Amino acid sequence: MIVRFWGVRGSIPTPGPSTVRYGGNTPCIEVLPKGEGGPLFIVDCGTGLRELGLNLMGRGLPISANIFLSHTHWDHIHGFPFFIPAFIPGNKFVIHGPVNFNERLEDIVSGQMKYSYFPVKLDHMAADIKFVELKESSFEIEGVKVTTQYLNHPILVLGYRFEYDGKVMVTEYDTEPYQNMFQGAQEDDMDDLLFGGGDDKANIDQEAHDEADPIVAEMNQRVIEFARDADLAVIDAQYTAAEYPSKIGWGHGTVDDAIRVATQGNVKRMALFHHDPTRSDDALDQFEDHCAAELLRLKRPDIVMFAARERLEISF
Numbered sequence: 001m002i003v004r005f006w007g008v009r010g011s012i013p014t015p016g017p018s019t020v021r022y023g024g025n026t027p028c029i030e031v032l033p034k035g036e037g038g039p040l041f042i043v044d045c046g047t048g049l050r051e052l053g054l055n056l057m058g059r060g061l062p063i064s065a066n067i068f069l070s071h072t073h074w075d076h077i078h079g080f081p082f083f084i085p086a087f088i089p090g091n092k093f094v095i096h097g098p099v100n101f102n103e104r105l106e107d108i109v110s111g112q113m114k115y116s117y118f119p120v121k122l123d124h125m126a127a128d129i130k131f132v133e134l135k136e137s138s139f140e141i142e143g144v145k146v147t148t149q150y151l152n153h154p155i156l157v158l159g160y161r162f163e164y165d166g167k168v169m170v171t172e173y174d175t176e177p178y179q180n181m182f183q184g185a186q187e188d189d190m191d192d193l194l195f196g197g198g199d200d201k202a203n204i205d206q207e208a209h210d211e212a213d214p215i216v217a218e219m220n221q222r223v224i225e226f227a228r229d230a231d232l233a234v235i236d237a238q239y240t241a242a243e244y245p246s247k248i249g250w251g252h253g254t255v256d257d258a259i260r261v262a263t264q265g266n267v268k269r270m271a272l273f274h275h276d277p278t279r280s281d282d283a284l285d286q287f288e289d290h291c292a293a294e295l296l297r298l299k300r301p302d303i304v305m306f307a308a309r310e311r312l313e314i315s316f
């Protein structure tokens, strides 16, 4: 399996002197499950897709690919209108993405190509483009097993697990750990003091909290199991542990969450991904140092953890 990173940044492209080493393009990952010459998979259509498109044009026509969208937030689709191969007749693309309850996947992706936003409509792209809406499922494409799983983000997000010939690559980003939303009695004590409510309310809240706890733990365990034994897992590490408390509910995790998934899921390699727009190259170097120190402390120096950077190629 060959994996190439074309965009690793979250939220918005960040060109500039402090991001030249890791890159400023938004998410786009090329996956060749059967190696060079085999089927082409593309995960997400951030601005990294533009460069991948130019690179593909240099490899010869026709081009066909299965594209997998984690979700349709801007930073994961805004490279698509600039994907040159989609304008060329004879090329074929199947765009997979999570089902949305209000709108069709095709309408969401093409919505950014209305004349108010962009001069060319999706209909005018000359390649054969099809859309497939996914829920949690498992299926095969050209002999490659694809499994999807929902993650924890403000809209439905899918993680992908690609398996071929004993090799496994997993994506789990635009996600944060599931939280128990029911406060326990302890937190409520202050409420009771200020607003009344008494012991009954505290007991009910504590009961709800205790009931939810194992469910939350199970959902977090599912995220770990989805990455189990992966040769490469690409994981959301947008924040530091210190930054996270003011970002809870924004749908992104921390470097330490990534370390937990890597160690408990026994992955071989883990790429920290969806770098915060404010994260400089030097800060990402420090993320790698932090991971190395933590993995030593946890007696797992066998796990390779690194910050994903543009143009990095990994084969296994």
Ligand SMILES: [Zn+2]
Pocket (backbone or CB within 6 Å): 010, 011, 073, 075, 076, 174, 274
């Ligand atoms: Zn994102």
Ligand SMILES: [Zn+2]
Pocket (backbone or CB within 6 Å): 071, 073, 153, 174, 251
């Ligand atoms: Zn998102």
